[in-house]
Amino acid sequence: MIKEKQSIVYWTVVSFDQISADDLSWLSKQEKQHYETFRFTKRRDEWLMGRWAAKKLLGSAYPSFNAVRMDEISILNEPSGSPYVLVYGIRVPGVLSITHREGMACAAWVSDAAIKIGIDLEFVETKPDIFINDYFTAEESQQVFATTEPHRALAASLVWSVKESLLKALQTGLRVDTREVAVSISSFETSEQWRSIRVSRCAKHTGFVNAAWRSIGDFVLTCAALGECALDRPLLFQQV
Ligand SMILES: CC(C)(COP(=O)(O)OP(=O)(O)OC[C@H]1O[C@@H](n2cnc3c(N)ncnc32)[C@H](O)[C@@H]1OP(=O)(O)O)[C@@H](O)C(=O)NCCC(=O)NCCS
Numbered sequence: 001m002i003k004e005k006q007s008i009v010y011w012t013v014v015s016f017d018q019i020s021a022d023d024l025s026w027l028s029k030q031e032k033q034h035y036e037t038f039r040f041t042k043r044r045d046e047w048l049m050g051r052w053a054a055k056k057l058l059g060s061a062y063p064s065f066n067a068v069r070m071d072e073i074s075i076l077n078e079p080s081g082s083p084y085v086l087v088y089g090i091r092v093p094g095v096l097s098i099t100h101r102e103g104m105a106c107a108a109w110v111s112d113a114a115i116k117i118g119i120d121l122e123f124v125e126t127k128p129d130i131f132i133n134d135y136f137t138a139e140e141s142q143q144v145f146a147t148t149e150p151h152r153a154l155a156a157s158l159v160w161s162v163k164e165s166l167l168k169a170l171q172t173g174l175r176v177d178t179r180e181v182a183v184s185i186s187s188f189e190t191s192e193q194w195r196s197i198r199v200s201r202c203a204k205h206t207g208f209v210n211a212a213w214r215s216i217g218d219f220v221l222t223c224a225a226l227g228e229c230a231l232d233r234p235l236l237f238q239q240v
Helices: 029-035 041-061 063-067 129-135 138-145 151-169
Strands: 008-015 073-077 083-087 095-101 104-110 115-123 181-184 195-202 209-216 219-227 236-239
Touching: 008 041, 008 219, 029 041, 029 073, 041 063, 041 073, 041 083, 041 095, 041 104, 083 095, 095 151, 095 219, 104 115, 104 219, 115 151, 129 138, 129 151, 138 151, 138 181, 151 181, 151 195, 151 209, 151 219, 195 219
Parallel strands: 008 236, 095 115
Antiparallel strands: 008 104, 073 083, 095 104, 115 219, 181 195, 195 209, 209 219
C-alpha cells in the first residue's frame, strides 16, 4: 500500500481544538476500547490528540490512506509504549512516533526500514538545577549552567527533549538512564527550520545517529533517528 520513501520524515502538528470530543467515529474498535480505560481526562485527551495527529499524518503523507476509513486505522502501542499502525488489522511497515504537550500533539512517520525515529515536543521553561544535575551528563550540565538567560531555559529544554527523542527512537523510553545518551548543542537561536544537533553518545547503539530540532512557538520539537548500520543518511523533513 505504501511506496517506500527513504529517509523522509513526515511530520505534523495538531491542537486539541481541531478534535471534536462528541464525534469519536474515527476511532477503531480497539482504540474505542482503550479510550474507555482512561481514568484521567488529561491523559485521555493527549492520547486522543496523538491518534488524530497520526491518522492525519498518514492520510496526508500517503494518498492511498485516504481510501481507508479512519476507523479502519488503529494506532496502538507495544508493551514498551512505542506506537505502531494497523490498517484492516495488518501492521504497516514503518516507524511512528508521537508526542503531546499542553494541548498540542505531533506525530512523525518514516517508512525507511533502516531507520527508527523518535520525536519530542517540549515547552521551553526553566528546569530546576536538581533536575539537570540528576538527569544530564556532566558535560550537558556544564553547558546549560554556562548559558545565560534568555537562552538557559531553551538549552535545558532542548537537551532534555533530544534525550527523550533518542530514548523513543531506541524504543526504551525512560527505562534507560538518561545519561546514557549525550548531546551537544551549538546554537540556541530559535528558528522554525530544522537544524542538526550533535549526539556524542547513544546508549549501546553503534549505528548512525541523527538528531535535529526546530521551534514551534514557545515549544521545541526534536527528532532523533537511528540506523542499524554506519551509513549516514541526512534526514529530510516534510510537514503535512
Ligand atoms: C516515552 C516517554 C519518554 C515519553 O514521555 P513524555 O515526554 O511524558 O510524553 P510524550 O507526550 O512526549 O510521548 C508520549 C508518547 O511516547 C510514545 N512512547 C511511549 N513509550 C515509548 C517507547 N518506549 N518508545 C517509543 N515511544 C514511546 C507513545 O506513543 C506515547 O503516546 P501515546 O501513549 O499517546 O501513544 C516516557 O513516557 C517513558 O519513558 N515511558 C516508558 C517508561 C515508563 O513508563 N516509565 C515510567 C516513568 S519513569
